[in-house]
Amino acid sequence: MSPLETLRIAFRAIRANLLRSALTMLGIIIGVAAVITMVALGTGAQRQVAEQIRSLGSNLLLIQPGSPNQGGARLGTGARPTLTEEDAAAIAREVPEVVVAVPTMSGAGHIVQGNLNWSTLVGGITPGYLTARDWRVETGREFTLEEVETAAKVVLLGRTVADILFPGDDPLGRQVRLANTPFTVIGVLASKGQVAAAGRDQDDTVLIPLSTAKLRVLGANRLSRTLVDFLLVKVTTDEAIGPAQQQIRQLLRQRHRLAEGVEDDFRIGEPFAAMEARAASTRSLTYLLAAIASVSLVVGGISIMNIMLVSVTERTREIGLRQALGARRRNLLNQFLVEATTLCVLGGVVGVLVGIAAAFGIGAMAGWPIWVSPASVILAVVFSGAIGVFFGFYPAHKASRLDPIQALRFE
C-alpha cells in the first residue's frame, strides 16, 4: 500500500469525524500557537535590543577621566581631564584584543548655514571612530589621515543636522560655519536613528577631526593640547571585553604613574553592558515562555492519543475486516500512525497561522516588535508531527495487534 494511499485513508477518517477531529487538534493548535506567539514576541524584543546595540557599536569600552577627590569633596567624572591621545595610541599598540582606540572630544556647538542655524553635539574624532561605532558614511567620504594631521576645516554631518541645514538639498562640498570658522562638508553619515537607551537622537551630531576640534572649536579653554575628553575602545569579541579591560587598566595606571594604593584617575565602562544583559534576559525569558507553552503541546499530544484509542476501539470491526481482507500488521500500524500524525501536522499548521496572527495582533496593540523566524515555524510543524508519531504509536500498535476474530466479532 503506497504512502499516498495511506494518507488518503487518513484524510478520509479525519473528515468523517470532522468536529471530533477539530476538537482533538485544538490542543495541538493552542500549543503550537502559544509557542509561535511567545517566540515571535521574544525574538522581536531580542532583535530590537540587538539592533540598538549594533547601532551604538558593539564590543565597546568607554574610558573616561576619573572623579578626583579634592579635600574630601568628590568632583564629577571628567572634572579633571587625565586622558591623552598618547594613551589611546598606547592602548591600540599594546593590548592585542583592541581593534581601535579612538581619542575623542565632544561638546556643544552652534552651526550656521546661510540663514539656518542649529545647536548640536560636536565630536572631535580620528578616523577609527567610525569603525568603532560601526558607522557608515552615506554620501561623501571619511576624513583622511592628512586632514586629521593638518587640522583641516572639514566636517561630517549627522543625518538630522544635514536635513535641518540643507532641507531638500545636497550638502556635499557646501560651507557651514562652526564656532565662526568656515568648514567644508565632506560627507553625510548614515542614519542610526533614535536609541531609547541613549535617550537621544544619534544623528543629531557633527564630526570634525580631533585636531581641528582642539584648535578651533572645543579646545579654547582646555588645559593641555594633548588631553582629550574620553577614549572609545573597540575590542575584537564579546569575550575579549573582560581581559582587555584588565590590561587597559594596568597600562593606564602605569602610564599615569599611579603608585600602589592610589585610586585610578580614569574609569573604564561598558556603555552597553546593561543593554546586553537585557538582551540576554529577554532571550532566557523567551526560552522559558516557549518551554511553558510547549507543555500544552504535550497535553495536546495526550488528547491525540486518547482520541486515537477511542477511534481504534470504535473501528475494531473495521480492523477485523481489513485483516480478513489481507491487511498485514504494518498496514494497520501505518494507517493509524499516519492518521494521528496527519491530525497533529494539520493542527501544527493551523497553530502556526493562529500563532502568527496572535503575535501580530498583540504586537500591533502593544506596539511591540514581532519577529516570526522561519526556523520556529518549521520546527513547530515538525515537532507537532513528532508528537503525532509519539502519541499515535501506542494506539496504532494496539490496532495492529488486534486478534482478527475478536475484532470482527466486536459489537
Add this chain to the structure above:
Amino acid sequence: MPPLIRLLDIHKEHPLGQRKVHALRGVSLEIREGEFVAVMGPSGSGKSTLMNLLGLMDRPSSGRYLLAGQDVQQLDHDRRATLRGREIGFIFQAFNLLGRSTAVENVELALTYAGHPRKERRRRAAEALQRVGLGDRQDHWPGQLSGGEQQRVAIARVLATGPRLILADEPTGSLDSVTGREIMGFLRDLNAAGRTILLVTHDPAVARQARRIVSMRDGQVVGDDIQAEPPAPEATPAAGPGGHSVAVPA
C-alpha cells in the same frame, strides 16, 4: 493433486473466564477443489470456529491444517494475512462493508492490500460490480444500498480478487428469501466457475443447494452427505426477480 483443504484431528479450546470451552473436538475433513459444501449444525456446534480456522483468522489448539498441500500452521501473522487476502474470500452475514467507503472502494480494499496499482484496482473493482449488477452504483455509500445490494458488493469484493476458497458465513441470514435466493445464485455461479465454496447455514433450504452437507454437533462432525440431485431449479437466480448471473472467468 492434494485436496484444497485437509484438516487432521483439529482441536480448539477457547478460554472463557476460568473455564475452557472445547469448541472443536477432533475434526478431520477433506474438501477438494471445486466443491460446494454446506456446514450445518445448531449454535455452539463449532461451525463458526471451524470457519475461522479455515479462513486463517484463528489457529487450532492442536491438529494440522493443510491448505492446498501447504501446512499453514507455522505461518506467521503477516504471511497468513497475505495468504488470506489472495486465496480466501469472505462473505459475512452482516455484509461487513466499510461505511465510510463507496461501493467501488470497498471492492478495491483487498486488492489494495495485495499491492495492485491503483488504476488496475479501480478497473477490476468496477468490473466486479458490473458483474453483480451494480455497475451504476459504484459511488454509492453502503448506507444508500439495500441489504441485498450490500451483499452483492461483498460478493463483488470476492470476485475482484478471485480467491480459490470462498467462506460464506450465513450469507443469506440477514436477507429476505427472494434476495437470499439471488445471493445463493451468485454463489452457485461462482462454484460453477470452479471456486470452492464453504457455506455455514441454519437454513436446510439453503443447505440443500450445496452438493455436500457436513453436519456438526458439540465440536464434532456428525454427518457428511453427498447429495445426488442437483440444486433445486426454482431457486436459480435467473428465475428470480432482479436476478443476475455471474460470469466468472476460469
